[in-house]
Amino acid sequence: MRAVKYIGVATALALAAAGCNGDEDTASPSAVPAGLESFYEQKPSWKDCEDGFECTTVEVPLDYSKPSGDKLGISVIRLPAQDSSDRIGSLLTNPGGPGGSGVDFVRQVGRAFGADLRNRFDIVGFDPRGVAGSDPVRCNTGAQLDDFFSTDASPDDEQETRALGTEGEEFAQNCETKAADKLPHVGTVNAARDMDVLRAALGDDKLTYYGASYGTYLGAFYAEQFPKNIRALVLDGAVDPTLSSTELLIEQAKGFETALRAFAEDCVANGCPFGDSADAVVTRIGDLLDDIDKKPLTSTRDDREVTESLAVMGIARSLYVKEYWPVLRQALTKAINDSDGTILLGLADEMVDRKADGTYSNQTDANMAVNCVDKPTPQNLAAYGKAAAEAEKSAPRFGPFVVWGGVPCVYWPTQSAPEPKPLTANGADPILVVGTTRDPATPYKWSENLADQLSSGVLLTFEGDGHTAYLQGNACITNAVDDYLVTTDPPKNGTTCR
Template identity: 80%
Template sequence: MRAAKFISAATVLALAMAGCSGDGDGGEKKTASAASVPAGLGSFYSQKPSWKDCDNGFQCATVQVPLNYADPSGEKVGLSVIRLPAEDKSNRIGSLLTNPGGPGGSGVDFVRQAARTFGSDLRRRFDIVGFDPRGVAASEPVRCNTGPQLDAFFATDASPDDQRETNTLGTASKEFAQRCKTKAASELPYVGTVNAARDMDVLRAALGDDKLTYYGASYGTYLGAFYAEQFPKNVRALVLDGAVDPQLSSTELLIEQAKGFETALRAFAEDCVKSGGCPLGTTPDAVIAKISSFLSATDRKPLSNNRDSRKVTESLAVMGIARSLYVKEYWPVLRQALTQAMQKSDGTVLLALADEMVEREANGTYSNQTDANMAVNCVDKPNPPDLAAYGKYANEAKKVAPRFGPFVVWGGLPCVYWPTQTKQDPKPLTAKGAAPIVVIGTIRDPATPYKWAQNLAGQLSSGVLLTFNGDGHTAYLQGNACITKATDNYLVTTDPPKDGTTCG
């Protein structure tokens, strides 16, 4: 679940080519009186955002939540919120709150990029709303590392071949954690998913909705499931797309995610061969063997690039490959990137893909996605106690996911040294008493394996499984008419598709 973020086809196309007046309420605001207000939080639940125009038809506001829900009179966090108002005010249902995943993804950026690609019924009848969760982007962001520090961290060999390389990786991970302790110690205990889900109920009330209508992708499904667990009676309709299985441990999640990337790589190899003239091999097995040999060679001798002075290490190459597997529209780009790297020792395109994955700008600056991603993941679940214990899981991952296992699992190593740890073991989330919740799974999803959607739908007392027989990470907004129709109809009417429906 490291940077398992939603990337829509519309966003991919945009990426590949590469306050504020009036309150805007329009008299449509409802009261939140139907839902109970937790003790001591009345002032948060009753706040009315001051919406301001913020370009291109969007409106922006800030909603206050307590840093620590056990001390609501203490320090506060301002959540950055954006909305695209409903087109049909007279038939407006309410707000559709969204989250694009991560953890660490900006919901404000997501809505700016993708709101107008939502189904026409949704745009007509809902305000499409995004927010930056606590610690993310414009909502009191957790910032631990400078650009050069992150460059060094990502270039570190995340598939160590001996104890020396393992110790080097351990040192880099320990330094990452120490920097977060130094720069963000007061925030770290409170940035986890449980608190972010409580923030969503404050947002629901502030938006004027009696019950929550929500679309969450990738990690956003985990956030949505925690919301339903804590506030089952406040659920109107939840779509959880690209589901995360909440009952898995931190290392189990990473191992299963690595296996998902292996499945997606196999699909890419089959597609390359099927399309004809594949420069990587004449059979899927040959393509995968060539990629494996290429990664081993890059481990010995990193690639050059035409963007800057960085060497494209094996770790950066794997990151670039992983980024391309998120959306099928990127497969031709991956084919080009690998051909260029193998034939010319030029890692320019792979590096560009890797930079896109972790939101690194050309000037060497990063968004806070990586810092926030680590901060949330490290406090959400217990972590192995030390480097040796962690290494056993990495070795297990290498056996079942030889190309991606070590990189995905070792990527979570800073959590071993994290200054804030939880002892709360993961468990199934049932959301007993909630209205029907639709869980969407994509059969060859690289970042959130299909069986996670099956598991989450089974755990939720009112879970309904909707399957996309396709490729890429998440299903909605990828252009499949069957998925779009089923999702939009449910969000508008609250009538879910038949459990077990398959599209694609």
């Protein structure tokens, strides 16, 4: 899947060194790392940025091994606590990606956090390094990304495979040409270190954090490096840091297949116009995609053809949120009955943050830049083809698209991180991991696995659909998460909400 929202095509995860062991004192925050005092001691200058929000920029080193060298500006936003007399501190958030704007996230949903959190915390978002307002990585034009996303990501022959490789190579070359100085430094290891600078700059002795999807790995990575600096961490829609890049992609593809079947069952229960059983609906969708592969759909949105890859992206976008299922039903009906891909194309554009004027945010460029440096990936097209074939066996609708989406990493100019290992965060106070049983993008077992790996992990389960659980309106989840963030007392391990 090309730049799947929240988790990304190659699922940015990595393990780096700098963890602390469980024998060390965790009663107080760790000392400021030597040479970084000027960053930790900075006092942000907050300015009004409309609608009750305040914004600032926090400075971090481009390269933490050279703190006196080039600097980056991290864009930060906050929604101040409603009850300043009972304020606990800041709740730092990350919506995932990699490539998602935390500033936009807080602007859009900051007021949707629970009442207790709104009263007692500043709700804070930030754009990670290389993303949106934080010295963004920008590689490709809108036209180049249009070509990248429309290219057949389920190649049927050698010619189509070579075309995918060409698109991937051009993507990587564009990033090397336009952002070579940033590429080695945009990975999760540095973003997690930036979070500790932010914690100090916000005036908090310890970090209170909510992270979704990729944001769960960013939070777990923070815990691995700074276990003594944790007050409370919620990791919602977790990823499993022990899996290889291709293992993660294959499992993610399975997650989309699970979500598609859940959609199909719901469609049948409500009188589905293109099938009278879940099997029939899923088969019909597969047949539609085969037809689109042979003859792309038209769209009244613009003059682009709606290729198979764009149609799959549109379907995937609808599976992230159950409230989108009626839209997906309408989109598929129009595609099947009228060969009209307008709605599917609109959903695909939303997935990758394409604007009506043909421009894109830097979400896709940043997504790939982080993914390609965070974890080793197959280094040739043949290896990708083998992984895609394996994925297709268990995820026939999504497998090839998800796996082939990371092909630019074959040509990436920056060396990737070491092989992944478990994250344990030894010595950290309880960390709450939230998993959704039919999550399309971060399969539930990833949350189970991360909760098991973390020395203080506590698992909270949402029996339901959609990507991540908090902010989805389930009172049981909201109350459990809010109580933990306020009191630091997690729910009982294994608690399930329905």
